[in-house]
Amino acid sequence: MAHCERASKPLLQCIRKTYARSLPSVQARGFQSSAAVAEAQAEQSQPFHKNPDPSLVTSPRLERQLMRQGTNPIGSRRRRAALQGSANIPFEQLPYQCFQEARKVLLEDRTEKLKEIESMRQKIAKVEAQPVEEAGGEQAQKSRVRAMQLHLERLKIHADINDPLVKRKFEDGLGDMSKPIYRYLADRKWREYRRKILVQRITQMNVVPDVLPHCDPIVDTKLYFNKRQVQPGDFVDAKVSSEAPKLDIQLFERGEKLVTIAVVDPDVPNVEADSFDFRMHYLAVNVPISAINTKVDLSQLAADSQVVLPWLPPVAQKGSPYHRLSVFIMEQKDSQPLDFAAVKAKETDRDNTLLRTLQARYHLKAIGAHLFRSQWDDTTLEVMNQIGYSGADVELRRKKVDPLPYKRRNPSTFR
Amino acid sequence: MLQPRLLAPLRALERAFSPSLRSAQNAYQPQSLILRSLSASLSVPKTTPIFRTLLPLSQVRFASHASQGTANRHSRDPAGKRLGAKRSNGEYVVPGCIIFRQRGSKWFPGDNCAMGRDHTIYATQAGYVRYYLDPERHPERRYIGVVFEKEERLPQPRNAPTRRRLNMVTIPRAEPVAYQSDIVATINENGTQVASAEAVNAGSGPQLRPGYMYREANWVIGRAAEKAGITAKSYDRNNRWLAWRKREARAERAAQMKSLKGKKKAPRKAK
Numbered sequence: 001m002a003h004c005e006r007a008s009k010p011l012l013q014c015i016r017k018t019y020a021r022s023l024p025s026v027q028a029r030g031f032q033s034s035a036a037v038a039e040a041q042a043e044q045s046q047p048f049h050k051n052p053d054p055s056l057v058t059s060p061r062l063e064r065q066l067m068r069q070g071t072n073p074i075g076s077r078r079r080r081a082a083l084q085g086s087a088n089i090p091f092e093q094l095p096y097q098c099f100q101e102a103r104k105v106l107l108e109d110r111t112e113k114l115k116e117i118e119s120m121r122q123k124i125a126k127v128e129a130q131p132v133e134e135a136g137g138e139q140a141q142k143s144r145v146r147a148m149q150l151h152l153e154r155l156k157i158h159a160d161i162n163d164p165l166v167k168r169k170f171e172d173g174l175g176d177m178s179k180p181i182y183r184y185l186a187d188r189k190w191r192e193y194r195r196k197i198l199v200q201r202i203t204q205m206n207v208v209p210d211v212l213p214h215c216d217p218i219v220d221t222k223l224y225f226n227k228r229q230v231q232p233g234d235f236v237d238a239k240v241s242s243e244a245p246k247l248d249i250q251l252f253e254r255g256e257k258l259v260t261i262a263v264v265d266p267d268v269p270n271v272e273a274d275s276f277d278f279r280m281h282y283l284a285v286n287v288p289i290s291a292i293n294t295k296v297d298l299s300q301l302a303a304d305s306q307v308v309l310p311w312l313p314p315v316a317q318k319g320s321p322y323h324r325l326s327v328f329i330m331e332q333k334d335s336q337p338l339d340f341a342a343v344k345a346k347e348t349d350r351d352n353t354l355l356r357t358l359q360a361r362y363h364l365k366a367i368g369a370h371l372f373r374s375q376w377d378d379t380t381l382e383v384m385n386q387i388g389y390s391g392a393d394v395e396l397r398r399k400k401v402d403p404l405p406y407k408r409r410n411p412s413t414f415r
Numbered sequence: 416m417l418q419p420r421l422l423a424p425l426r427a428l429e430r431a432f433s434p435s436l437r438s439a440q441n442a443y444q445p446q447s448l449i450l451r452s453l454s455a456s457l458s459v460p461k462t463t464p465i466f467r468t469l470l471p472l473s474q475v476r477f478a479s480h481a482s483q484g485t486a487n488r489h490s491r492d493p494a495g496k497r498l499g500a501k502r503s504n505g506e507y508v509v510p511g512c513i514i515f516r517q518r519g520s521k522w523f524p525g526d527n528c529a530m531g532r533d534h535t536i537y538a539t540q541a542g543y544v545r546y547y548l549d550p551e552r553h554p555e556r557r558y559i560g561v562v563f564e565k566e567e568r569l570p571q572p573r574n575a576p577t578r579r580r581l582n583m584v585t586i587p588r589a590e591p592v593a594y595q596s597d598i599v600a601t602i603n604e605n606g607t608q609v610a611s612a613e614a615v616n617a618g619s620g621p622q623l624r625p626g627y628m629y630r631e632a633n634w635v636i637g638r639a640a641e642k643a644g645i646t647a648k649s650y651d652r653n654n655r656w657l658a659w660r661k662r663e664a665r666a667e668r669a670a671q672m673k674s675l676k677g678k679k680k681a682p683r684k685a686k
Contacts, residue, residue: 213574269583274582275581395586395587395589396586397584397585399583402509
């Protein structure tokens with residue numbers, strides 16, 4: 001790409017010079033605020049390589065520079081290269097007849113949907129205003145309102161789903177998650193691949209019957225250690241996981257939810273009992289999440305009102321089977337805050353607290369899950385010494401199995 | 416050999432029509448084809464013309480001769496492969512114990528079991544064998560599992576935590592030992608110098624060598640005879656007495672080996 005850019009540099013410069021001039025000022029005012037225009041003019045004064053535009057940059061070096069600054073380039077490199085040479089006509093005004101005719105049809109459909117939405121809103125208000133006797137009982141009225149609200153939500157999505165600009169914005173990652181259409185698109189995309197992977201991992205690795213009896217994830221959960229994302233089920237080095245991870249919990253519903261976040265290890269070896277124990281590595285309650293507010297840093301949560309059990313770095317003894325560290329996002333009932341002091345007083349024991357018990361005790365419902373694994377590695381011993389782990393000086397070996405005694409079966413038939 | 420099947424009912428028919436012919440019909444015995452056909456041709460057309468038309472419609476083979484092709488069937492049957500259950504329901508097994516041999520997956524491995532290369536089901540944990548169906552997991556498959564307690568049942572409920580055993584013991588953690596190679600290479604301005612490991616270390620006793628062996632360095636082993644003060648006589652070309660003795664000893668040994676070989680072969684031939 002660098003080559004083609006170098007080759008077309010004079011041409012591009014020429015186009016960029018004519019770009020602002022050739023663009024009719026009326027259009028510019030229609031779709032860009034005056035501030036943006038001023039910014040564009042300011043950009044003109046600086047060379048492109050000093051101040052690259054994320055929607056036009058094509059050279060990998062400049063892209064890296066931008067990413068280091070914290071802004072990702074928009075769309076594909078191919079599209080950015082094409083945009084460099086375009087007249088930058090706003091999308092709605094592209095001069096293709098068929099396109100414009102199609103847009104008219106879509107716009108018509110949209111106005112129709114908007115009308116329907118308005119009428120549905122009025123209907124809902126009417127039904128809600130009705131006295132209970134007239135509506136045929138409280139239950140009937142409630143279910144009717146619920147059905148109408150669902151229909152209203154569907155209409156809102158149908159109004160925008162065919163809009164090419166919405167699609168483009170979503171694909172560029174610029175979608176506003178406070179709007180139902182972008183939430184819907186994000187949910188659909190998540191369910192297409194990432195959710196399937198997550199569900200497969202937590203069921204194949206038996207997290208779901210072992211830690212919780214059931215989990216139907218409805219929030220997209222991403223887990224980061226040191227800014228690096230961890231895929232569900234990845235092995236994480238002990239040193240890396242010695243700091244609490246960051247979570248990105250994307251809710252696809254309207255409104256705010258209060259959740260409990262728990263990290264449970266169901267694979268703590270218990271040699272005396274010849275079985276496995278559970279250990280709660282982290283527990284925090286009353287964590288607010290919403291469609292816009294997604295970032296949760298487990299180490300930054302308030303110690304006096306949220307964190308019940310602070311982060312305990314996971315370590316696996318040498319020779320022990322791998323530990324599954326399962327992260328569960330649990331919705332609190334009716335999004336009501338739990339009494340932090342009471343929870344803190346009650347849940348002090350990391351080793352004997354089962355997540356099933358907590359779920360029943362505080363009426364929680366699992367809405368999201370994640371999983372990473374840890375095993376003995378080069379950095380484990382260091383972390384063990386750091387946290388004062390008691391079993392650092394022993395390793396686990398397989399118990400020798402005595403073979404069954406040889407039994408000659410019915411020897412008379414062999415003669 | 417063909418025989419008219421309708422003979423019995425027709426015989427009754429004949430009896431009704433012509434009692435005069437009874438005596439001729441009595442002589443009829445299923446002896447040979449010619450005789451019977453003769454008797455049929457002689458007796459029937461006179462009495463019932465329908466009989467002849469019905470005759471070829473239904474013929475029956477009786478096994479008076481052995482049918483060809485089936486006589487040597489069993490010689491072509493292969494030997495039995497000893498498939499089937501090796502451990503029955505409730506029997507105690509240890510890890511690696513074969514529970515079921517089969518062609519194809521007639522049974523599937525359930526809890527604490529695994530399937531081998533030839534679909535053999537074997538145990539991965541010590542416990543008691545269970546043969547069971549798990550319709551929630553698969554509606555048609557039959558499973559073989561192993562449970563830890565004698566009274567436990569399978570399948571487990573879907574949402575119950577899996578029952579597991581650690582099967583491990585703790586031992587003091589061993590630090591990984593660094594290798595010491597026999598050969599040490601030093602690179603300086605004169606080029607690469609390859610030498611054997613330091614004599615100081617080698618003298619201190621056997622060390623971990625490649626291949627996880629505690630032993631001395633190769634060059635130390637090579638000098639063992641020297642250290643023990645063993646000396647070999649130098650070779651004297653003119654000492655024909657020693658040469659003759661050596662040759663004789665070699666020949667004797669060769670003869671001995673040959674006789675041993677023959678002895679081994681002899682009983683095999685006798686078999």
